[in-house]
Amino acid sequence: MSQIFAQFWRLMKLCLAGPGGKWSIALFAIIVALDLGGVYATILIVGWTGAFYGALEAMDGAEAVRQVGIFGMIVAGNSARHLIGQLMRKRLEMLWRGRLTSGALDIWLSNKAYWHMANATFAHWGDTSKGPKGYAVDNPDQRIADDCRIFITSLLGEVLDMISRIVGLFSYIALLWSLTNFPLSLAPIGINIEIPNYMIWAAFVYVALASLLTHALGYPLKGLVVEQQRREANFRFALARLRSSFDEVAMSNGERAERGVFDTRFDAIVSNWKKLVNRELILGCFTYPFNHSVLRIPLFVALPGYLAGHVAFGGLMQLSTAFSSVVTSLSWFIFSYRDLAELVAASSRLDNFLEAAKAAGATGSGIVHDTTTGPVLSLRGVRVTTPETRPLLDVPAMDIHQGEAIWLRGASGLGKTTLMKALAGLWPHGAGTISSPDASMAFLPQRPYFPIGTVRDALAYPRAAGDYSVEALDMALEKVGLGHIAGIEFGRSDTRTGHGLSGGEQQRLALARLLLLQPQWALLDEPASALDQAAEAELFAMLRRELPETAFIIVAHRQPQGLGEVRTIDLGSAAISAPSILPQRPDTVPA
Known part of the structure; x- marks a missing residue:
């Protein structure tokens, strides 16, 4: 009682x-x-x-x-x-x-x-x-x-x-x-x-x-x-x-x-x-x-x-x-x-x-997150595990500088997406320290989420469409090739994500958010898996022009095209080394 x-x-x-x-x-x-x-x-x-x-x-x-x-x-x-x-x-x-x-x-x-x-x-x-x-x-x-x-x-x-x-x-x-x-x-x-x-x-x-x-x-x-x-x-x-x-x-x-x-x-x-x-x-x-x-x-x-x-x-x-x-x-x-x-x-x-x-x-995290004033995202002694403490991957040391384009490569099931969740501060299982710059960050997951509402509502998410002018919203859609759906009113209250858009259109709409958010750091998980290489290269080239100072950290099964020089980090290596003060430009950082 x-x-x-x-x-x-x-x-x-x-x-x-x-x-x-x-x-x-x-x-x-x-x-x-x-x-x-x-x-x-x-x-x-x-x-x-x-x-x-x-x-x-x-x-x-x-x-x-x-x-x-x-x-x-x-x-x-x-x-x-x-x-x-x-x-x-x-x-x-x-x-x-x-x-x-x-x-x-x-x-x-x-x-x-x-x-x-x-x-x-x-x-x-x-x-x-x-x-x-x-x-x-x-x-x-x-x-x-x-x-x-x-x-x-x-x-x-x-x-x-x-x-x-x-x-x-x-x-x-x-x-x-x-x-x-x-x-x-x-x-x-x-x-x-x-x-x-x-x-x-x-x-x-x-x-x-x-x-x-x-x-x-x-x-x-x-x-x-x-x-x-x-x-x-x-x-x-x-x-x-x-x-x-x-x-x-x-x-x-x-x-x-x-x-x-x-x-x-x-x-x-x-x-x-x-x-x-x-x-x-x-x-x-x-x-x-x-x-x-x-x-x-x-x-x-x-x-x-x-x-x-x-x-x-x-x-x-x-x-x-x-x-x-x-x-x-x-x-x-x-x-x-x-x-x-x-x-x-x-x-x-x-x-x-x-x-x-x-x-x-109030769930605690074994991975320590702190904020730095410099332009470098650093990982030190990071070990990502499952909730049952089964090891997924180790990152002894890794530095990513602002403005870089990084491809995180690894076999399926290795834990690439889990590492992205750890970078986003979500995944608590593991150990080590992640030091993130005190700067704006945007995370795009594998499956884009679109709220109930219009195309403009979906584009502005997680902010409100009213925070932007209609012209800015429509221009962002135009730049990713979705200008033809700018005025569509979905008016649906069901739970279907994407509002009937194709997989490629959903990914274009999600990438268009970066044009509005203008983040200094963009963490993208399989952002163009539903697009062909030509469409991917065109979109990424546009994003690099519009966001020249943004660091792109991308998990994908193929090397991203259109971003210029891309540094590849092989997460499947026994150890992952970090570049020194300036970012290294070879295609692959050796184990």
Whole structure:
């Protein structure tokens, strides 16, 4: 239980963080006050019940009509209170959801935690025995989009309901105590005992037994709800993955294989759903009759007092209403058990995800990165390994000067791309020191990423298209041979990268970003693999003209053409030497 409250508190701190946090607390207090107005309305209804049925018993038509009018005013006032409270609650719900979502995104994106979690760097979080207590971290999109919504909606609903029930409970008990000023005699069944205010004790005993039985029957629900959410998310992910790769699947005739994946994941949904439904059925075998008898049981409990002549018919109905209010308030746990299970499941998933993201963002690195003021990128004693510490490649010493064109050559699987990730500060596995100049750097990965939006949005990424003039954007596209697509509005919200461009067009668009960024250092991983040598030479020659002072560090299977003199560094050598003060110009630096 303490762990659940700790999770709630950590999540609520995100909701209350930032400007306006105190205002949201004030708004919550107003909503609570409006909810408590419902307790007052219930007390008025209890009093009205005694007066109305008393008038009916006395055959007082005028008083009965007057009580109908009073009933209408109570209902009208209570309805206005409820509607205003609901409106304010919805506003607070979206405010807190926005804060929680923003906080979750900050944690997920901070220090590239999303990258560490998605890569082998943080693969152990999939095993709950190695990560924090809770459930495997999967489907971050669902955690942020769905679990944030479920947590805020359920929390507000259950907390407000619980507060009004607790406050109402004291009011209803005080009222019931004043109405049940007569004892229950057990003499008719041969026991010479009288129980004072017996209806109070009956309410507590009745609900306590019912609550214990509800928890015993419904305890497995939390785990089943969590598992159902996970399997639903896995199925959605499989569908989205096909949507983002439909060309590759269609050309491979992979429909049957994809259908197999869909069927397997949907079968997993059905399998857990059956367990969930069976457990809900077991719980419902008790809660459904309880919910539909809770308003009638009070009448039966109050009946001995009426039959003994302690109360009149109007008093009997008043007692029944007051007892129902007490039992209903005490039964909050029973009525809300299914919703509480979903709330606890969502909070566990979300909190575990955020804690894992914080830990991922704090992932240390065996490779030391520092910044220098000189125009040289230096590697000293760099060893790049896999997450399991299997060696990939060693770079004892390597210096790259600004303005050079470098080709990093090596066999497939050697770790060239991993070295580029290490240069970018991403890959933490290994040892050694990388000293980078205090200058602008641009990294282009093997697979260019294009955001949702227009061609100009994709060109300006990671900055906004509005940071550049339309003329500058269109000129960059023209220089890489994409002037004909400058005005295209994709308007698509799917996850397909490239927006339908060919592989060569995607690479041209990615290289065009360098014209806008004007970096002093450009690290390119297979930047022209989809282009022929003539097109590659033309593009690189243009980039060298436009960026004469830029150092190009390129990983490729063939020597780059068009950049002028290119120094080749063979990463497959047993040792990699560094040039002295000035860059060496031979085609290959020997091992």
